[in-house]
Amino acid sequence: MTIAFDKLDLIGYNPRTMVSINSSQTPSQLKEIRHALQSTLGKERVLYSPEELIVYECDGLTLHPQLPEFVVFPSSPEEIIAIVKIAKEYQIPFLPRGAGTCLSGGAVAVEGGIILELSRMNRILSLDYENRLAIVQPGVVNLHVTQAASEKNFYYAPDPSSQMVSTIGGNVAENSGGPHTLKYGVTTNHVLALEVVLPSGEMYELGTSAGDPAGYDLVGVFVGSEGTFGIATKVTVRLLYTPPAVKTLLAVFDSVLHATQCVSGIISRGIIPAALELIDRKTIEAIESGPYATGIPRDADAVLLIELDGVEAGIDQQVERVVEVIQRTGAREVRVAKDEAERKKLWAARKNAFGAYGRISPNYYTMDGVIPRSKLPEILQKIDALGKKYGLGMANVFHAGDGNLHPIILYDNDEPGAKDKVLGLAGEILQLCVNVGGALSGEHGIGLEKMQFMNLFFSQDELDVMQRLRDVFNPNNLANPGKIFPVRRGCGEMSWNPSAAENPKYSAVEGMIRF
Amino acid sequence: MPARFAVEGVLPQRSFAPSTKEEIGEILREANSREWSIVPFGAGIHQHIGNLIPRYHAALSLEKLNQIPEYEPQDLVVKVESGCRLADLQDRLARDRLYLPIDPDGFEQATVGGIVATNTSGPLRFAQGTIRDYLIGISLVQPDGKWTKFGSRVVKNVTGYDMCKLYIGSFGTLGVLVDFFFKLKPIPPFSKTVAFVLKGLDEARVGLERLIHSPLTPVALELVNPEGTRLFNEQRPWVKDSDHYLFLVRFMDLEKAVDWQVEQLQEMWKELFIQGVSLSSPSEQEQIWRLLREDAPWLKSSGAPKVKLKINCGSSRMVDCIRRLESYGKERSSAVLVKAHAGSGIIRAYYDYDPSPAAIQQLTDHIRAFRIHLRPARGTVILESAPANLKKSIDVWGYEYKDKSLMQSIRNQFDPHKILNPGRYIV
Numbered sequence: 001m002t003i004a005f006d007k008l009d010l011i012g013y014n015p016r017t018m019v020s021i022n023s024s025q026t027p028s029q030l031k032e033i034r035h036a037l038q039s040t041l042g043k044e045r046v047l048y049s050p051e052e053l054i055v056y057e058c059d060g061l062t063l064h065p066q067l068p069e070f071v072v073f074p075s076s077p078e079e080i081i082a083i084v085k086i087a088k089e090y091q092i093p094f095l096p097r098g099a100g101t102c103l104s105g106g107a108v109a110v111e112g113g114i115i116l117e118l119s120r121m122n123r124i125l126s127l128d129y130e131n132r133l134a135i136v137q138p139g140v141v142n143l144h145v146t147q148a149a150s151e152k153n154f155y156y157a158p159d160p161s162s163q164m165v166s167t168i169g170g171n172v173a174e175n176s177g178g179p180h181t182l183k184y185g186v187t188t189n190h191v192l193a194l195e196v197v198l199p200s201g202e203m204y205e206l207g208t209s210a211g212d213p214a215g216y217d218l219v220g221v222f223v224g225s226e227g228t229f230g231i232a233t234k235v236t237v238r239l240l241y242t243p244p245a246v247k248t249l250l251a252v253f254d255s256v257l258h259a260t261q262c263v264s265g266i267i268s269r270g271i272i273p274a275a276l277e278l279i280d281r282k283t284i285e286a287i288e289s290g291p292y293a294t295g296i297p298r299d300a301d302a303v304l305l306i307e308l309d310g311v312e313a314g315i316d317q318q319v320e321r322v323v324e325v326i327q328r329t330g331a332r333e334v335r336v337a338k339d340e341a342e343r344k345k346l347w348a349a350r351k352n353a354f355g356a357y358g359r360i361s362p363n364y365y366t367m368d369g370v371i372p373r374s375k376l377p378e379i380l381q382k383i384d385a386l387g388k389k390y391g392l393g394m395a396n397v398f399h400a401g402d403g404n405l406h407p408i409i410l411y412d413n414d415e416p417g418a419k420d421k422v423l424g425l426a427g428e429i430l431q432l433c434v435n436v437g438g439a440l441s442g443e444h445g446i447g448l449e450k451m452q453f454m455n456l457f458f459s460q461d462e463l464d465v466m467q468r469l470r471d472v473f474n475p476n477n478l479a480n481p482g483k484i485f486p487v488r489r490g491c492g493e494m495s496w497n498p499s500a501a502e503n504p505k506y507s508a509v510e511g512m513i514r515f
Numbered sequence: 516m517p518a519r520f521a522v523e524g525v526l527p528q529r530s531f532a533p534s535t536k537e538e539i540g541e542i543l544r545e546a547n548s549r550e551w552s553i554v555p556f557g558a559g560i561h562q563h564i565g566n567l568i569p570r571y572h573a574a575l576s577l578e579k580l581n582q583i584p585e586y587e588p589q590d591l592v593v594k595v596e597s598g599c600r601l602a603d604l605q606d607r608l609a610r611d612r613l614y615l616p617i618d619p620d621g622f623e624q625a626t627v628g629g630i631v632a633t634n635t636s637g638p639l640r641f642a643q644g645t646i647r648d649y650l651i652g653i654s655l656v657q658p659d660g661k662w663t664k665f666g667s668r669v670v671k672n673v674t675g676y677d678m679c680k681l682y683i684g685s686f687g688t689l690g691v692l693v694d695f696f697f698k699l700k701p702i703p704p705f706s707k708t709v710a711f712v713l714k715g716l717d718e719a720r721v722g723l724e725r726l727i728h729s730p731l732t733p734v735a736l737e738l739v740n741p742e743g744t745r746l747f748n749e750q751r752p753w754v755k756d757s758d759h760y761l762f763l764v765r766f767m768d769l770e771k772a773v774d775w776q777v778e779q780l781q782e783m784w785k786e787l788f789i790q791g792v793s794l795s796s797p798s799e800q801e802q803i804w805r806l807l808r809e810d811a812p813w814l815k816s817s818g819a820p821k822v823k824l825k826i827n828c829g830s831s832r833m834v835d836c837i838r839r840l841e842s843y844g845k846e847r848s849s850a851v852l853v854k855a856h857a858g859s860g861i862i863r864a865y866y867d868y869d870p871s872p873a874a875i876q877q878l879t880d881h882i883r884a885f886r887i888h889l890r891p892a893r894g895t896v897i898l899e900s901a902p903a904n905l906k907k908s909i910d911v912w913g914y915e916y917k918d919k920s921l922m923q924s925i926r927n928q929f930d931p932h933k934i935l936n937p938g939r940y941i942v
Binding site: 174177188209216218224264272318403439440446472 | 587657665669670678770772825827860892917925
């Protein structure tokens with residue numbers, strides 16, 4: 001799940017003092033590149049002056065701003081090939097960018113170079129209901145696919161919270177999730193085929209919509225490769241028939257522990273809801289103070305937002321079974337949305353939760369971690385204790401059914417040392433996730449944000465294997481360099497040091513994140 | 516040397532049955548230094564897929580790695596070793612009313628490692644997907660002997676590249692798969708199967724289109740041709756008239772939801788079929804679905820050796836492709852049995868094998884023409900089962916798309932000495 005960057009906090013710093021041009025190209029080479037780009041696209045589709053580039057210094061992750069040398073606006077696969085060939089000729093990095101809602105820094109030109117802004121490639125090329133698929137350009141907004149296919153009652157299932165702005169190309173790069181992935185799966189389960197341009201400047205078709213693909217699953221590895229393999233120029237996605245019956249429930253709990261027990265209770269009863277989201281007290285407070293207030297009791301410790309879907313016959317029986325579990329796990333109250341308007345209101349509250357934190361805290365940092373769902377009660381308690389240890393406020397709103405946590409660290413950047421504390425706490429939370437068999441990211445990606453944590457999860461041999469795979473697609477590391485893999489600079493920057501985390505006074509951040 | 520390690524009739528010089536990943540690592544390091552060629556073995560039931568093996572030194576059997584080391588019914592996640600049989604896994608899961616919702620050919624004997632390596636799937640794929648949708652963690656010994664693991668027991672994970680995908684359908688060419696984490700699903704409480712005897716093949720097209728534009732959610736949707744229908748009736752007289760195409764549809768859900776959907780479908784298709792047989796007894800349904808899922812009864816239907824093709828064409832081209840297959844049979848007065856995952860656009864066709872050079876020439880011409888026909892759709896025609904003589908005359912995979920060069924680079928990158936299944940795969 002990603003959200004629009006304009007709704008995010010800026011982990012306060014002044015971009016103008018932090019940003020520098022990063023290129024290894026000489027001024028005369030940059031001039032040549034500029035001319036080459038301009039002669040391909042025309043002057044108006046090539047940005048290169050710092051004041052125009054500043055918008056592109058970061059995406060939803062604001063910690064590591066970096067100006068690209070160029071931002072270009074291609075409108076066809078042929079133009080993308082031409083740009084990539086220029087990048088190859090001058091050995092300058094390049095990366096694609098959709099709506100820039102990535103929360104892990106995937107669209108930041110950390111080593112400078114050319115950003116290919118794909119918003120002009122926003123055509124839906126085909127809606128093929130007979131084969132239940134849509135073929136779209138990468139700049140198409142996620143929600144627009146569903147809107148277009150709704151003429152025949154079809155929809156595109158993955159629904160990141162950013163879906164009103166985020167693009168299919170970005171979703172492919174990040175393998176985006178969303179609330180309804182519990183039942184329907186994430187982006188990779190819905191992408192059948194891709195047309196891609198690799199750093200060689202060659203175009204390839206990967207996968208197929210004609211039955212099973214043969215050979216290695218290149219679509220499977222390209223999805224979620226965070227722009228480090230190349231640029232998707234055409235995406236074939238699966239369409240599903242919209243379930244005619246949907247029921248949305250809100251279960252109110254006096255204890256977040258009971259809410260998490262309810263999550264396990266529902267799943268272990270053999271019910272897979274379409275969505276199962278947990279919203280905690282702090283988040284309720286934020287939502288209820290804002291424009292998306294829906295009347296959730298402010299004194300509740302947690303609520304669960306549960307959605308069931310299917311055919312009309314039998315849906316009430318599903319609801320009954322879920323209500324039974326909710327009541328057995330000690331809920332104070334359970335409401336079933338009476339109509340579509342009430343249902344939409346509940347979802348608007350959930351999907352805009354991140355924006356609401358601004359009302360209760362000057363700054364906040366949205367994390368993403370994933371754990372086995374049966375560990376939810378244990379981990380939420382531990383995260384709470386960690387927040388107290390660091391003296392930082394915490395909120396939680398997350399995909400409970402998937403065990404996909406989004407702890408929100410609330411802080412005030414004007415307090416000295418706040419950023420160090422936030423990053424120290426974040427590191428400990430990730431370590432907790434990994435300790436119980438979890439992983440570093442459920443849906444936001446590694447990008448710049450978590451690359452220095454990768455060795456918590458992978459051995460050097462495993463990182464090597466992944467880099468060898470990247471080398472097949474991107475042998476000179478021109479496509480989105482400086483992402484995913486730990487940077488080996490000084491040994492202090494090599495890795496996250498758990499012993500440092502034990503003592504927040506020790507500046508753990510030195511070891512993990514470059515400012 | 517046990518005959519079960521034969522590949523296309525060729526026996527290896529030796530076999531290994533390691534019981535740890537460290538032993539596998541040693542074997543692979545040795546293989547690299549001596550340039551051995553190794554064939555990883557599960558149950559061996561899908562070893563007939565692939566080109567002829569040019570050199571075969573050793574079978575590496577995973578029979579001793581057959582445990583279920585971790586199982587969390589509450590989390591709907593299981594960790595299982597490569598050599599564990601799918602049937603044994605399903606038995607264990609069924610005690611908690613859970614299952615891994617895949618039903619591939621060779622269901623009783625196939626190992627989970629073999630299923631991942633070959634990416635086999637069955638009729639349930641229409642609604643439940645394939646092993647790709649359930650594999651969330653994998654550990655394997657790389658061709659150079661190093662042990663690596665990717666993914667984990669969590670159901671949603673974007674930590675690094677999605678390496679699990681690389682090994683699915685890689686036919687043992689990128690490493691020896693050791694164990695897996697799978698997501699699980701609850702077994703639906705009720706199931707019903709309806710067999711529709713269709714008036715003709717055009718009715719299949721119309722029926723499919725109506726179903727796609729409806730809210731009905733069958734879990735399986737299979738089409739068989741009249742030769743296939745006769746195979747069904749040989750087992751038991753399911754239908755009155757076996758000279759017709761048969762559509763087999765299965766629903767699994769709450770009883771109320773299943774009954775409503777069956778009624779809706781019968782109404783929606785009412786002028787398309789001449790007889791509809793509805794079955795709700797689990798044993799009767801199992802008999803039908805076993806026949807659809809398993810290849811053995813189709814390969815053995817006439818006693819004569821058979822050739823099996825897998826045609827990946829997509830739903831919209833399926834009827835056209837079935838006509839193409841049947842007209843080839845009619846021209847030669849030889850029956851072609853057809854069964855298709857109708858909703859997924861995948862056809863299996865079974866031909867009688869005629870070993871004469873002229874017949875082999877005709878058949879290989881037919882396959883090549885078929886491949887060219889499906890090229891614009893990026894379809895494939897794979898010779899899944901064939902006598903060695905036929906395999907000598909045509910490439911089994913026929914994969915001639917541009918991305919083959921990327922696959923070749925991956926293969927070279929990870930198995931530079933070609934110690935794993937050399938010559939048998941696409942690359």
